[in-house]
Amino acid sequence: MADVTEDLRSGALFYHRNPRPGKIEIQPTKPLGNQRDLALAYTPGVAAACEAIAADPAEAAGLTSRQNLVAVVSNGTAVLGLGNIGPLASKPVMEGKSVLFKKFAGIDVFDIEVAENDVDRLVDVVAALEPTFGGINLEDIKAPECFEVEERLKARMGIPVFHDDQHGTAIIVAAAVVNAMELASKKLADIKVVTSGAGAAALATLNLLVSLGVKRENIWVTDIEGVVYEGRNVLMDRWKEPYAQRTELRTLAEVIESADVFIGLSAGGVLKPEMLQRMAPVPLIMALANPTPEIMPDLARAARPDALICTGRSDFPNQVNNVLCFPYIFRGALDVAASTINEAMKAAAVEAIAGLAREAPSDVVARAYGGEARPFGPDSLIPSPFDPRLILRIAPAVAKAAMETGVARRPLPDLAAYAESLGRFVFRSGFIMKPLFTAAREEPKRVIYAEGEDERVLRAVQAVVEERIARPILIGRPSVVETRLRRFGLSMAIGREFDLINPEDDPRYRDYVATYLEAAGRKGITPDAARTLVRTNSTVIGAIALRRGDADALICGLEGRFQSNLRHISNILGLAPGARQMAAMSLLITSKGAYFLADTHVTAEPTAEELADMTLACAGHVRRFGIEPRIALLSHSDFGSADTASARKMQRALALIQARAPGLVVDGEMAADTALLQTIRDRVNPASTLKGEANVLIMPNLDAANIALQIVKVLADALPVGPILLGPAKPAHILTPSVTARGIVNVTAVAVVEAQTRLPRQDED
Numbered sequence: 001m002a003d004v005t006e007d008l009r010s011g012a013l014f015y016h017r018n019p020r021p022g023k024i025e026i027q028p029t030k031p032l033g034n035q036r037d038l039a040l041a042y043t044p045g046v047a048a049a050c051e052a053i054a055a056d057p058a059e060a061a062g063l064t065s066r067q068n069l070v071a072v073v074s075n076g077t078a079v080l081g082l083g084n085i086g087p088l089a090s091k092p093v094m095e096g097k098s099v100l101f102k103k104f105a106g107i108d109v110f111d112i113e114v115a116e117n118d119v120d121r122l123v124d125v126v127a128a129l130e131p132t133f134g135g136i137n138l139e140d141i142k143a144p145e146c147f148e149v150e151e152r153l154k155a156r157m158g159i160p161v162f163h164d165d166q167h168g169t170a171i172i173v174a175a176a177v178v179n180a181m182e183l184a185s186k187k188l189a190d191i192k193v194v195t196s197g198a199g200a201a202a203l204a205t206l207n208l209l210v211s212l213g214v215k216r217e218n219i220w221v222t223d224i225e226g227v228v229y230e231g232r233n234v235l236m237d238r239w240k241e242p243y244a245q246r247t248e249l250r251t252l253a254e255v256i257e258s259a260d261v262f263i264g265l266s267a268g269g270v271l272k273p274e275m276l277q278r279m280a281p282v283p284l285i286m287a288l289a290n291p292t293p294e295i296m297p298d299l300a301r302a303a304r305p306d307a308l309i310c311t312g313r314s315d316f317p318n319q320v321n322n323v324l325c326f327p328y329i330f331r332g333a334l335d336v337a338a339s340t341i342n343e344a345m346k347a348a349a350v351e352a353i354a355g356l357a358r359e360a361p362s363d364v365v366a367r368a369y370g371g372e373a374r375p376f377g378p379d380s381l382i383p384s385p386f387d388p389r390l391i392l393r394i395a396p397a398v399a400k401a402a403m404e405t406g407v408a409r410r411p412l413p414d415l416a417a418y419a420e421s422l423g424r425f426v427f428r429s430g431f432i433m434k435p436l437f438t439a440a441r442e443e444p445k446r447v448i449y450a451e452g453e454d455e456r457v458l459r460a461v462q463a464v465v466e467e468r469i470a471r472p473i474l475i476g477r478p479s480v481v482e483t484r485l486r487r488f489g490l491s492m493a494i495g496r497e498f499d500l501i502n503p504e505d506d507p508r509y510r511d512y513v514a515t516y517l518e519a520a521g522r523k524g525i526t527p528d529a530a531r532t533l534v535r536t537n538s539t540v541i542g543a544i545a546l547r548r549g550d551a552d553a554l555i556c557g558l559e560g561r562f563q564s565n566l567r568h569i570s571n572i573l574g575l576a577p578g579a580r581q582m583a584a585m586s587l588l589i590t591s592k593g594a595y596f597l598a599d600t601h602v603t604a605e606p607t608a609e610e611l612a613d614m615t616l617a618c619a620g621h622v623r624r625f626g627i628e629p630r631i632a633l634l635s636h637s638d639f640g641s642a643d644t645a646s647a648r649k650m651q652r653a654l655a656l657i658q659a660r661a662p663g664l665v666v667d668g669e670m671a672a673d674t675a676l677l678q679t680i681r682d683r684v685n686p687a688s689t690l691k692g693e694a695n696v697l698i699m700p701n702l703d704a705a706n707i708a709l710q711i712v713k714v715l716a717d718a719l720p721v722g723p724i725l726l727g728p729a730k731p732a733h734i735l736t737p738s739v740t741a742r743g744i745v746n747v748t749a750v751a752v753v754e755a756q757t758r759l760p761r762q763d764e765d
């Protein structure tokens with residue numbers, strides 16, 4: 001493998017071998033834990049599902065996984081740019097495509113490698129798979145056979161058939177061309193396009209570009225035989241024929257003269273630096289062969305500093321790869337049960353992808369690329385594959401186009417709701433956070449961010465502004481904030497979308513010192529210390545601003561220790577009426593559901609009274625998520641099975657809680673599995689007042705809570721939200737240094753809703 005380092009090669013082999021061979025497995029989606037499940041899933045119960053489908057084939061969509069199942073089919077004749085390596089050797093690529101379908105769009109895939117090169121027989125094999133699948137993705141089948149295979153399958157099958165190397169590639173190349181021509185101020189109708197390659201990807205790309213306005217007479221095609229010209233009879237076919245030029249020119253080196261766009265979909269290294277010299281000003285060079293591009297970007301850049309350069313690889317800017325398209329075009333098609341993927345659906349995908357690149361980059365993109373996400377420009381012509389907005393934009397656009405062109409068998413009643421529902425594939429926090437975002441948007445509050453110069457805060461604040469959930473106030477130096485906004489390509493501006501407190505120069509400085517001394521003068525803060533801290537400690541500044549009513553909520557904690565931030569907040573804000581101490585609740589969003597844990601960050605050994613306080617405070621917060629709390633007081637002991645001090649403490653806490661909030665669903669002390677599984681609870685204590693799975697887990701001490709939080713977070717790949725600070729007089733949250741921008745946005749929504757509806761006194765629950 002040229003241009004793939006030995007390090008990457010051995011790393012890839014290790015990756016594929018360990019911890020078990022391959023990249024994908026199949027998981028059941030229903031329990032099969034007992035005799036009854038067996039009778040439902042298999043015989044005799046399964047007969048009911050079979051009969052329903054026999055009576056009405058449309059029932060298959062609701063009774064089987066077919067509607068979310070795609071076949072990635074290859075015969076291994078044009079595997080990447082590796083050529084005809086056969087179906088077995090193609091399997092790693094097909095498994096890879098399957099993983100991408102699943103990870104990016106939640107689509108299940110069987111990869112099907114077929115040892116068959118005869119077009120008739122290959123068509124028969126694939127067509128016969130129709131009962132199994134909701135869609136067919138043909139992959140790495142060489143031209144010209146691939147054209148006929150696809151055409152005939154489309155005619156025969158009632159489900160989408162999509163040759164990814166043709167159309168996935170065409171769509172993403174077209175999006176990049178559209179954007180590049182905008183940057184270069186060139187019109188599609190005027191540009192000269194030259195290809196290297198006249199295969200599946202190249203010809204489909206040219207067909208799409210022609211439909212978008214590129215003139216056929218301005219297109220010059222070359223392949224292994226050189227220029228495709230009128231009268232050539234070697235390696236010609238009816239798909240190349242429309243691009244044959246009446247010309248004496250015979251080589252790529254000749255036809256590249258004055259070209260605006262080079263599209264390489266052939267083989268590594270065929271484009272030479274001297275050829276680039278002769279291209280038009282601001283040429284677009286798309287060297288898309290995998291794994292080795294037609295020219296390496298550094299060589300191209302050296303030859304043409306003004307060029308816009310794309311490759312198919314993830315290790316260079318502008319990765320033009322069909323992964324940006326195929327998961328999402330299928331998502332949209334499957335979700336409306338489209339009978340086909342037609343031209344309108346492809347055009348919608350081009351427009352969605354091109355448009356997305358022109359939006360400001362998201363924080364998730366930035367994280368995936370180590371802070372290297374760029375705003376729209378020469379090095380960011382198209383979105384990155386990790387842009388979470390791809391699915392949100394492409395799938396609805398495709399579904400809409402399918403509906404408008406009458407190929408959607410199950411049109412969606414509400415496209416906006418559909419687009420929103422796709423968030424589940426992106427932010428696992430999307431659904432559970434939804435009620436808070438909606439509520440926050442109804443009455444945005446002023447939220448102050450202590451670490452206003454931090455990249456994550458800036459990216460989060462851009463999202464907060466776009467989501468319209470708060471009016472942000474950043475603590476930071478204006479020059480630093482402005483420079484960083486520019487560097488990260490964020491469009492918001494000081495005074496327009498957000499306000500700033502400059503710690504080095506703020507007219508309210510004296511007032512803030514006075515407020516600080518009034519709040520904390522009797523808590524060991526001397527006037528000298530107050531003057532210094534009000535200049536240097538952003539948590540102190542933020543808390544004072546909150547106390548004075550200059551803001552409605554505070555978010556801090558990206559810097560400094562949790563306990564020291566907590567001390568400042570306690571000193572300056574004090575406790576809410578009825579609260580006896582602070583506590584922290586953390587939300588963990590797992591694939592099994594959402595769980596709230598307390599006290600994960602504040603009190604090392606809470607008393608029974610403190611546990612009762614925090615439980616009631618947690619219950620109030622959990623309801624803000626639209627969730628009815630089902631609370632378990634956890635212990636090593638199960639309903640009295642052990643007579644230890646900590647078990648007795650939890651029992652006492654239960655009595656206190658029940659006395660103060662008789663209606664609350666709470667029980668304990670119990671073990672964690674008893675809390676989470678009704679079946680165990682039925683056995684251990686059938687009389688438990690807790691029914692169903694607990695969603696609020698109160699831990700006996702800080703160690704247990706924090707350790708459980710971190711273990712579940714890591715092992716279950718759970719998404720944490722919080723910590724959510726319980727007990728301060730005004731909404732203030734101390735995040736942890738590892739928080740992400742998305743985490744900051746989530747806690748902002750929590751804080752805004754909290755500011756809108758301060759908790760009732762804890763014993764009013």
Ligand SMILES: NC(=O)C1=CN([C@@H]2O[C@H](COP(=O)(O)OP(=O)(O)OC[C@H]3O[C@@H](n4cnc5c(N)ncnc54)[C@H](OP(=O)(O)O)[C@@H]3O)[C@@H](O)[C@H]2O)C=CC1
Nearest residue numbers: 078080081143198199200201223224266289290312321322
């Ligand atoms: N970045 C991306 O997303 C994608 C990239 N690709 C890449 O594009 C390339 C082609 O894929 P695909 O269209 O599926 O394959 P095909 O086999 O259908 O087409 C290959 C084409 O390249 C031509 N070709 C091969 N070697 C040379 C050469 N040395 N000089 C000029 N032309 C040559 C072939 O010519 P002939 O037929 O005359 O031999 C043929 O026209 C691969 O490298 C693949 O990895 C493909 C899909 C997506």
Ligand SMILES: CC(=O)C(=O)O
Nearest residue numbers: 079080081165290322
């Ligand atoms: C990306 C891809 O599909 C290919 O190179 O074949």
Ligand SMILES: [Mg+2]
Nearest residue numbers: 080139140165
């Ligand atoms: Mg391919």
